[in-house]
Amino acid sequence: MSSDSKPRVGIPYRTLVEQIENKRDRYERYLLAVRNAGGEIEEIPLDLSPTELEQRAVILDAIVLPGSPADVDPAQYGAEPHPKTERADADRERTDIALLKSAFARQRPVLTICYGTQLLNVFCRGNLLQDISTAVRTEIKHDRKGMPSGVDPEHLARLEPDSELARLAGTAEVRINSSHHQAIDRLGSGLRATAHAPDGVIEAVEWTGDSNWVVGVQWHPERMMGHPLSEALFRQLVLAASAVLRPK
Numbered sequence: 001m002s003s004d005s006k007p008r009v010g011i012p013y014r015t016l017v018e019q020i021e022n023k024r025d026r027y028e029r030y031l032l033a034v035r036n037a038g039g040e041i042e043e044i045p046l047d048l049s050p051t052e053l054e055q056r057a058v059i060l061d062a063i064v065l066p067g068s069p070a071d072v073d074p075a076q077y078g079a080e081p082h083p084k085t086e087r088a089d090a091d092r093e094r095t096d097i098a099l100l101k102s103a104f105a106r107q108r109p110v111l112t113i114c115y116g117t118q119l120l121n122v123f124c125r126g127n128l129l130q131d132i133s134t135a136v137r138t139e140i141k142h143d144r145k146g147m148p149s150g151v152d153p154e155h156l157a158r159l160e161p162d163s164e165l166a167r168l169a170g171t172a173e174v175r176i177n178s179s180h181h182q183a184i185d186r187l188g189s190g191l192r193a194t195a196h197a198p199d200g201v202i203e204a205v206e207w208t209g210d211s212n213w214v215v216g217v218q219w220h221p222e223r224m225m226g227h228p229l230s231e232a233l234f235r236q237l238v239l240a241a242s243a244v245l246r247p248k
Contacts, residue, residue, distance in 0.1 A: 007061035007241035009034050010099060012044040014068045016091045018202055019046055029222040030066045030113075036225070037234035039241070044099065046091040053095060057102035062109040062241035065096050065116025067220060071182055072115070074130060078123050082130035084181065097123060109213040109240035111233060114180050117205065117216030124188025129201075132183050143181045152177035152223065157203045158164035163194035164206055168232040176203065176219040191216075192231065213240035 011030050013019040018027065031041050031204030042060060044053075073088035074081050088139060092104030096119045103110050107122040112120045129135040132142050132163055141153040157176050166172060174195075184202040193202045195217070213236070221230030 006038060006040040007238055007245065008042050008059060009039040009237070009241065010042045010044050010056070010060040010063045011066060012092065012095045012099065013046050014066055014092070015070060015089050016046045022048050027066065030064055033222045033225065033231075033234045034064060037231070037238045039234075039238045042153050042162060044095060046089075046095050048095070050098070051223060053098045054102070055236070057099055058106070060099070060102070060108060061112070061245060062237055063099045063103050064237070065099070065110070065112040065119060066222070067114035067116065067179070069094060070115065071130070072119050072122050072128060074128075077125075077127040079127065082134070084131040084134065093119065104212070104214075107210065108244065109210040109237050110207075110215070111237045112214075112216035113222065114218060114220060117218055118182055118184065120214075120216045121184045121188045121191060121205065124191050126184060126188030126191065127186045129183045129185045131181055133228065135185075136183075136199055138168075138180075138197075138201070140197055140201075142178045142183070142197070142201065144179045145181075152220065154178065155197055157194050157195045157197055157219075159204075160192075160194045163192075163204075164213075164236075165204055165217075165229070168236060169229040176217075177224055178218075179220055182216055212242070213237070215218050 070089035071086040100123050140155050154177050191205040192208050194206045195204035197203050203218045205216045221233050224230040
């Protein structure tokens with residue numbers, strides 16, 4: 001816990017290239033969302049040594065795994081690369097996996113977003129659809145290709161009635177943004193699908209392995225500030241971290 005009693009939330013950079021080139025505009029959206037929710041930011045570089053990364057991970061009270069233009073290396077789940085699969089970022093994968101191992105071992109809350117959710121599923125021994133457009137017959141636009149700069153396509157998502165997402169949303173259906181060409185295929189061990197697009201694509205997962213608060217969403221809540229559920233996700237992450245550190 002930080003000195004001012006705000007939960008310390010670790011957020012890795014989106015890619016090593018963005019970190020090196022100091023391209024922070026998209027990364028800053030995650031930082032702002034967590035700060036607005038009452039958390040203290042711990043930026044996690046992607047070029048830490050294993051020892052440095054372990055030392056950083058154990059001081060965190062929660063983690064957020066952000067989106068990325070990279071795709072998870074299909075070798076992580078025993079598949080060959082699809083022609084449309086983007087280049088992997090080995091440093092991002094290594095960092096996320098170390099953070100997840102620490103968070104699960106110490107029962108610290110986790111919020112994953114887009115790429116982060118796909119990595120979470122692979123970490124839990126699930127696999128991925130490497131390209132939605134070639135794997136799913138759908139009229140829903142899931143990626144941003146052809147969209148004006150800064151504009152996300154949107155679609156509805158159905159929430160499972162007894163899920164954390166439904167509790168936070170207070171409704172069975174929400175409109176979400178969409179900016180992904182991959183999706184979860186086989187669910188990882190301990191994960192439950194708690195939101196689906198109308199075409200069946202999994203849009204969110206929640207952890208069922210123990211009582212730890214772990215939620216993964218395929219959309220980008222950091223780009224939907226003012227959206228009740230998106231803001232509630234960051235607030236609940238911080239509340240869950242506070243509850244672990246200050247049990248009743």
